[in-house]
Every structure is written in structure tokens, then in C-alpha cells.
Amino acid sequence: MKRYKIDEFITDFFQKNMFQICIGALLLFSVLMRIYLAPQTISGDYNVTLLSWINEYKSLSFWGGLERTIGNYYVPYNIFLDIVARIPGEPWLWIAITSCAAEYIGAYYLYKLLMLAAGSNDSKTQKQAVIVSVSMLFLPVAIMNGALWKQCDAIYTAFILAGLYYYFSDRTRRALILLAIGFTFKLQIIFIIPFYIIMYFVKKNYSVVQFVWIPVMYVVAGIPCVMAQRGIRETYSVYLRQNSGYNEMTWLSNSLYRLGFTSYDVFGIPAIILAISIFAFALLYVFEHRDNVTNKKALMLAGWSILTCYLFLPAMHERYDYAGVIIMTAVTIMFNRKMIPAVIAINLCSMLVYNYYLFDFDIIDGVPFVVMSVVYLAAYFALSIDIINKLKCSE
Structure with a gap:
């Protein structure tokens, strides 16, 4: 068949720019998927909680909304919802745009990491x-x-990824400042703190004084609500109230406590002690092999830190492994492909829990959470053993 000059131009252009074109197409497809899903308001968290909070903000003045304790987020996200209540367009649009924008910022910093x-x-x-x-x-x-869910886990995850990038770039002050800012959006950013504590002793490349940025940013972020006369105690006790309201060992999470440890009164404190003990053992082991800690292994430890908190702390929601899943999946595909089956298992278990919440999807009545927890734990222990073995080697 005869080919014309235009055909040669197209094929030559594609051959020279194939990688950029394919990546651009993938980015476009990822955006289109989110555009299609964003109008779907099937999430109970959106319809029952976020929307009711936004409607309450809408019934008040901007400062009147900040004066009241509406919802259980800290001040920065309260301000965001207060603004969403007053700008044109459906609330889901701005919530989805903000969270999705954070996903792409996170992907950028993940690349740099x-x-x-x-x-x-x-x-x-x-x-x-x-x-x-x-x-x-x-x-x-x-x-x-x-x-789809209209959650904001991507926001604090973007701060985690950006903070890790600056930490590995030896700009530790900026890393801790970003960690502190992320803390004002979501308490779950503390899941990465064990990693920073381990690195404090192992690498000795930053001062413990830099952790002061966390309370400083927390206090600064609360000032708008204090100015709106909400009250100092009411403003700054949000995270304490969050924790006091969660009196279950697990909230749909694939944690250890799905295996019969259901009483919060009995197992809540021991679970916290267990998690701290795991990190204490990790610190001892990593410190013993500190000369073998490369950036690759440290990044694995960062993902491991988040997954460990998710699996062993009590009162974990199903979404709290979000940052850990992304970091561990990325570092495994990039540097440790033999462990891909483990991260596939973790991703599948997390996906099934999402589908259970959003679509009431169940695998086998009565047993899916136990099965998923066992699979998730098995994958976690496989990744943990692999990290242990890697730390023994100097490469």
C-alpha cells in the first residue's frame, strides 16, 4: 500500500517522541478516569458527613463557620470546606479536584524520590x-x-512524599516543615514519624529540635479559629477528640485485630505497646546494620513504617494504608521486583475493602475480612523479611 509523506512524518515523529507521547497519553487517561468518577457521589462519607458539614458552613458567615466546631478535621481542611461552601459549583467538584491535584503532586515527588x-x-x-x-x-x-470516595488522603501523602524527597536531598529542615504542615491536614501523617526517628539515630543528619516544627505549625494553623472566637481548647483538641471517638480495634482495616482481637477495652493499649515494640526492635536492627542503609533501603523502611502503623495500631480505618501502599508498591516495582507478588496482594486486599465500603461488595459472607487480613499480613511479613535480609548486605 502506498504511503504518503504525511505517513512518514507521523511515524517518524512518533518514533522520535514515543516515550513522551505514551506518558502524556497515560497522564491524560488518568485524568479522564478521575473526571468520570468524580461526579459519582456514592460515598457515605461524602453524603452523610462532608455534605452536611458544607451545608452547615453555607448557613453561616465565613467567620461564623470557623467559630463553630463543624466536623472532625483540623483547621486547614475546615477552612477549605468553608470556602467550598461559598464558591460556585457542586462541592464534590472542588473536593475531588483538590484531592486529585494532590495525587499528581505526589506522583511528581515520587518520581524525584x-x-x-x-x-x-x-x-x-x-x-x-x-x-x-x-x-x-x-x-x-x-x-x-x-x-470516587472524596477523601483527602492524597493531600497528606503528598506532604509525606515531598518531605521524604527533601530529607533524602539533605534539606532536613524543609522536610520536617512539610511534615509539620501535613500534620495540620491529617493526624495519620504520624505514621511516617517512626521512620524519621530511626533515621535520626542511624544517619544522624538532623537535630531533634527540628521536630518542634510540628507543634509550631499546629498552633499557627489553629490561629484563624482562635481569631474567630472558637476558643483555644476547642480549637486545639481536635485530634484528641478524634482519638477518643474511635473505640473499635479496627474500622474496616485489614489489620491483625481482625483475627479475633475485637475488644478495644481489652486490647487497645496492648496494641499500641505492640506497635511501639515493633519499632523499637526495628530501630535496634537497623542501627546494628546502619552502614548498609542506602537510600533505596531507607525508602523501603519509610513505606514499611506506614504499613506497620496501619496493621498494628488500634482503631485504624480502611484507608490509612494509602501512603504506605503507594510508597511500597513504587519502590518494589522500581528496585525489588521479586517482591511484586507481595505488593499485588496488598493492593488487592486494599481494593477489596474499598469496594466493600463503596459498593457493599463481599467475597464470601462472614469470612472475607479474616481472609484478607491473613493475606495482607503474610504479604507484610514477606516484605519485612526481605528488608531484614537486604539490611544484612552492603549493596
Whole structure:
């Protein structure tokens, strides 16, 4: 068949720019998926809680809304919802746009993190890091969390990823400031703190004084509500009230406590002690092998820190492994492909829990959570053993 000059131009252009075109197409497809899902308001968290809070803000003045304790978020997200209540458009639109924008910011910093961990700037490494980072936008938890569920886990995750990037870039003050800002959006950012504590002793590359940024940012973020006369105690006790309201060992999470440890009164405190003990053992082991800790292994430890909190702390919601799933999946695909089956298992378990909440999907009546918890724990222990073995080696 005869080919024309236009055909040669198209094929030559594609051949020269194939990578950029394909990545651009994948980014476009990821956006289109979110555009399609965003109008779907099937989430109870949106319809029952977020929407009712926004309607309450709408019935008040801007400062009147900040004066009242509406919902259980801290001040920055309260201000965001107060603004959403007053601008044109459906509330779901602005909530989804904000969370999805955070997903792409997180993907950008994830790319930069992977490049730092790789320790190479060659073209092949850059392409691999781009592919892995973009592919994280297609993980089920990433697609459903912000666009479909209207949750904001991507926001604090973006702060985690940006903070880790600056930490590995030896700009530790900026890393801790970003960690502190993220803390004002979501308490769950503390899941990454065990990693920073371990690195404090192992790498000795920042001062414990820099943790002061966390309370400083927390106090500063609350000032608008104090100015609105909400009251100091009422403003700054949000996270304490959050914790006091969660008196179940697990809230749909695939944790250890699905295996019969259901009484919060009995197991709540021991669970916290268990989690702290695991990190104490981790600190001892990593410190003993501190000369073998590379950026790759440290990044694995960051993801492991979040997953450990999710699995062993009490009162965990189903979404709280979000940042850990993304970090561990990315670092596994990029640097540790033999463990891909483990991260696939974790992603599947998280996806099934999302579907259970959003669509009332059940696998086998009565047993799915136990099965998923066992599978999730098995995958977690496989990843943990792999990290232990890697820390024994100098490479």
C-alpha cells in the first residue's frame, strides 16, 4: 500500500517522541478516569458527613463557620470546606479536584524520590522512574480515594512524599516543615514519624529540635479559629477528640485485630505497646546494620513504617494504608521486583475493602475480612523479611 509523506512524518515523529507521547497519553487517561468518577457521589462519607458539614458552613458567615466546631478535621481542611461552601459549583467538584491535584503532586515527588534512591540520572533510570510514578496514579486505591470516595488522603501523602524527597536531598529542615504542615491536614501523617526517628539515630543528619516544627505549625494553623472566637481548647483538641471517638480495634482495616482481637477495652493499649515494640526492635536492627542503609533501603523502611502503623495500631480505618501502599508498591516495582507478588496482594486486599465500603461488595459472607487480613499480613511479613535480609548486605 502506498504511503504518503504525511505517513512518514507521523511515524517518524512518533518514533522520535514515543516515550513522551505514551506518558502524556497515560497522564491524560488518568485524568479522564478521575473526571468520570468524580461526579459519582456514592460515598457515605461524602453524603452523610462532608455534605452536611458544607451545608452547615453555607448557613453561616465565613467567620461564623470557623467559630463553630463543624466536623472532625483540623483547621486547614475546615477552612477549605468553608470556602467550598461559598464558591460556585457542586462541592464534590472542588473536593475531588483538590484531592486529585494532590495525587499528581505526589506522583511528581515520587518520581524525584525514585531518582534520588536510584543514585543515577541516566536516561534509562529516568524513564523507569517516570513509568513507575505515573503507574501509581492507576492503583485502585489512588483512583478511588479522591475522585470516587472524596477523601483527602492524597493531600497528606503528598506532604509525606515531598518531605521524604527533601530529607533524602539533605534539606532536613524543609522536610520536617512539610511534615509539620501535613500534620495540620491529617493526624495519620504520624505514621511516617517512626521512620524519621530511626533515621535520626542511624544517619544522624538532623537535630531533634527540628521536630518542634510540628507543634509550631499546629498552633499557627489553629490561629484563624482562635481569631474567630472558637476558643483555644476547642480549637486545639481536635485530634484528641478524634482519638477518643474511635473505640473499635479496627474500622474496616485489614489489620491483625481482625483475627479475633475485637475488644478495644481489652486490647487497645496492648496494641499500641505492640506497635511501639515493633519499632523499637526495628530501630535496634537497623542501627546494628546502619552502614548498609542506602537510600533505596531507607525508602523501603519509610513505606514499611506506614504499613506497620496501619496493621498494628488500634482503631485504624480502611484507608490509612494509602501512603504506605503507594510508597511500597513504587519502590518494589522500581528496585525489588521479586517482591511484586507481595505488593499485588496488598493492593488487592486494599481494593477489596474499598469496594466493600463503596459498593457493599463481599467475597464470601462472614469470612472475607479474616481472609484478607491473613493475606495482607503474610504479604507484610514477606516484605519485612526481605528488608531484614537486604539490611544484612552492603549493596
